[in-house]
Amino acid sequence: MVEMSASRLHSSRVKSDSLSALGENGLLHLLTRHWKTDASRVLVGVGDDCAVLRGDQKNHFLLFKTDAVVEGVHFSRQTKPEWIGRKALARALSDLAAMGASPLAAVITLGLPATESVRRLRAIYRGIERVANHHGVNLVGGETTRARQLFLNVALLGECRGYRPVLRSGAKVGDMIFVTGRLGATQVRRHLVFEPRLAEGKWLAQHKMASSLMDLSDGLGADLPRLARASHVDFHLDHAAIPLARGATVKMAFNDGEDYELLFTTAPSHVKTLKKKWPFATPLHCIGVVRPSRKKSAKPEFAHGFDHFKQR
């Protein structure tokens, strides 16, 4: 069993002017900490997989997400163009899955150099369209702008009708920790062609089978501490129980990111029903247990997961 702690996340009191010292979490905290929202309209603001707005009817919620992929960061000149578009939309869909919501509509911003090939752009947009059609996403808006580097920003609206979205913050001491699928597969192109776990996430939310839920985008080593921090708990992990993709190591599952599997917690009393009723072919594994939060705790054995701004 490895101990990891939410407290390894960057302290909000850091004053450094260096992006590398802050990291992504620290920077986002610094930039957004003064944001205020109207509680009559906004249930969840910054800090979960999506924002959650209250709908007009009881148990109707709107989910709102933005996400970008950038050439040279999330894909390369050599990436198959359809996969670029596919990834751009699927990443945002994975964030809806991470709260148990269904997709509603998306708007796309395309930043591109004037020298970009129209043929490549059309193939990228075919990739977007295929994912949208498959998952019932209405593509309702597009903008283009000049940029030195190709990028795609996807803004996505989703909804929960008749049930509540599952937040990161609901994990309780004693809950069991589960993941879907197998982890550490980013080396084998899965990060481009993964299926967002929309059906699984929605099922968990509708059946109240998850006390907390998120998707694994930056690796277990970065994402599980986020969940724990949001829930004010710690956790024990059972290494041997972590389901690994072919060729993956536990270290890869911790650090590599872009698995886009679901990570969730469930009350011990639900585990039997969960396993029995789980209607998907998608694997389901219990990998640990939620522990009480401790003020001081050991650093994790494996480091950080993926962080755009940390120096390695």
Added chain:
Amino acid sequence: MVEMSASRLHSSRVKSDSLSALGENGLLHLLTRHWKTDASRVLVGVGDDCAVLRGDQKNHFLLFKTDAVVEGVHFSRQTKPEWIGRKALARALSDLAAMGASPLAAVITLGLPATESVRRLRAIYRGIERVANHHGVNLVGGETTRARQLFLNVALLGECRGYRPVLRSGAKVGDMIFVTGRLGATQVRRHLVFEPRLAEGKWLAQHKMASSLMDLSDGLGADLPRLARASHVDFHLDHAAIPLARGATVKMAFNDGEDYELLFTTAPSHVKTLKKKWPFATPLHCIGVVRPSRKKSAKPEFAHGFDHFKQR
């Protein structure tokens, strides 16, 4: 009177693989022309200032918009950082104003080089916050990613409650054409510190004073033909009536873009009431009249307005 025609907009049949030949409109058409939407949920998709989704209640509409600003394109290293943030959000707000909607919530994507100064980023975000607080926008989500060039993408949700948004497509032959404010002022930094005409747009929509409505982001010479094309009409403009900003010429009003004033049409029978009841200090000028569409029409005297991809 100058004749301009909607038919000058790029033909959808162009097969060129060159961005320069396509232009922004042509590229967007090419990339989005296969998009299908569920009419039970989506009232307006691609092609207006915002997408419009049906709300749960009668006369409740959700508006959805994405927009990006990029360093070296929409602002420079020398631009005051607060103004960068201000502009990023205000541009998207202007698109809500352009349909008569009120803002609800925004999510921001920040793309940035690892060398970017945290101090500058904080100032940019102060600019965003100030505009958000002023206009009642809930800032509910932020993401960061690495990029070679600083960019900010704003995705915005707005709403119309109890009235319908005004589309570009409602102009009728005989309607009078109006603009708010004064045009051609982009040389004097107004493009950074403009006030989105949210109150004016909402008033026009609530009082049913506009048959069609949009905002002027690319110059009258690009935007009025878009409105005309969406409405299947042509128009006459009275040059002498175009209200010019200090130091601006008619040519600047046509070509320079980024005025962020409102352009709208209204039935002749409404003009007297409109002028009498207009409750704002914002100037209001009639600049022309809507004419029947003609298959063939002369090229406009002044060229294109701002297009990111056209060669000059």
